[in-house]
Amino acid sequence: MSKAKKEAAASTSGYGADLAPGARSPASYAANGVPSRGRRFAEPDCPTRSPFQRDRDRVLHSTAFRRLIHKTQVFVYHEGDHFRTRLTHSLEVAQIARTLSRQLRLDEDLAEALALAHDLGHPPFGHAGERALDRLMSGFGGFDHNAQSLRVVTALERKYLAFDGLNLTWETLEGLAKHNGPVVGVEHEPVRKVIRSLEAWQSLEPERWASGEAQAAALADDIAYVSHDIDDGLRAGLLTLDDLRSAPLAGGVIAALPAAEAPGIRSRLTYEVTRRMITLLIEDVVQESRARLAALAPVTPDDMRAAGDAVVAFSAATAVDLKALKAFLMQRVYRSRRVMDVMEEAEAVIARLFARFLTDPDALPETWRAAQQGLSERARARVIADFVAGMTDRYAIDQHRRLFDAKPELR
Structure with a gap:
């Protein structure tokens, strides 16, 4: 193994390596380890921000992002002020993505940009709106919210004098297109169509994995929506703490909580479930991903893309439990009669x-x-x-x- 690879492998072992947790510098395999592949329309560099910070800010200031405040996550806005919206969900995903990226020495700004942008293409009324539009567009190419997010940032946002879209970097577009993995096969055709529209500029390499930052953002989405949908389900009365005792992952969290006796403690226990679930899942991703990084010993961002499998991942056991928990929530929350x-x-x-x-x-x-x-x-x-x-x-x-x-x- 080369000296560079040995150093890269060593940098992934141990909680803090030789740096304090809050001061971990990005590794050579982070997306900012090499210059960005650029923007579709050439622009001067920003004197005060990195390319990925600039992408994050463009997403944050976009019209599509502001609209997320009144787009459904699970419950329609008038059902209660404390339920998540697409906006609050995106902010929560961004926080978790930054945490994962810091621990894995990835570029936090790119991960945050991807987390903030990942739901820009969602229609009103959450997945119900997406189902309806996909059915209505079945004879016209279908509808997919991931493809729509790409369309938003490459064409539909119209605020700049020189171009349509947000003119994001190649790395951010790649991460939006492939944050759930390579886009191959007929089920990914809506995303592939948008990717093909960019090929005169550069290919987003749909057959390869995206950066570690995109992988972190995708898992942050899973962690956020599962944990917070449990919270919203408890607050809506669709779930009780007792219901969750038999649920995968959540059952262990519930078992470790104190018995509810004092007045008002149940609302605190609801938050405690969310907090502990997020911590549990983040710790699992960090441990599993550090082991995979140590085995791969990547030196450049392209080493992450060429790995042939996810490098940032849940452990096998947690992935199985998480799938079962999603099935539980599908039955008890998402497909509840209410x-x-x-x-x-x-x-x-x-x-x-x-x-x-x-x-x-x-x-x-x-x-x-x-x-x-x-x-x-x-x-x-x-x-x-x-x-x-x-x-x-x-x-x-x-x-x-x-x-x-x-x-x-x-x-």
Whole structure:
């Protein structure tokens, strides 16, 4: 093994190596270990920020990011002020992604940019909105929120004089496209289509794994949504602490909690479950990933991409338990009658809006009406899907009331 590889392997062993936990410098295999592959449209470097800090800031200041405040995570906004939205979820993912990246000596700014951007393409009403749009677009190329996130940052955000989109670095676009792994096979065709549209500039190398930072952001998403959906499920009364005693991962956390006796302690126990779940899962990723890094001994970011498998990962046992926990939440929370009643009506709202805009272009706002003029039906459908996907929950409800003189009861 070369001296450089030995040093890289040594840097991944031990909690703090020779650095304090809060002062861990990025390793040579971090995305900032080499210069960025650049931006689609050439721009001067920023004198005060790295390329990935600049990407993060562009995402944070985007219109699509602000809209996430009124887009459903699990519960529609009017069901309670304390439930997560897509915005608060994205912020929570970003915090966990930074923690993982710091411990694994990855670039925190790139991981944060990816975490903040990963849900920009989500339509209103969460996965119900995505299901509805995918069904409505089945004859026009389908709809996928990951592909839509790429479309947002490469074309749909229109605020800069020199280009459409946010003109993010190659590394951030790659991470958005492939944060869940290589995009091969028919199920990834919507993302691959967006990737192909960028090939005249550079390939995002869809058959390879993305950077370690993208892998960290993807696991941060899993950690955040599982832990916080348990929290929201408890607060909504869809779950009890006793229900969770038999659930994978959560059961061990519940067993270690004190018995609830003092007044008001149950709300504190709810938060304690979330806190301990996040800690448990982060520790598992850090330990497993350090072992994989030590075995791989990567020297450059491309060594991470060429590994042939995820380098940042849950342990095998935790991955099995996490899959079972997701199945538990699917049955008890996501497909509970209370949630499904709301989501079925939400899907109907999306369907009615889409059909109206497709058959009556005059119902669209002026800018969007002009954008679809003279296009084929397939291209018009994509413009309408872009418009509907960009709506917040409450804007979709308002549009439904305007066009159908009826406000849907999403309760």
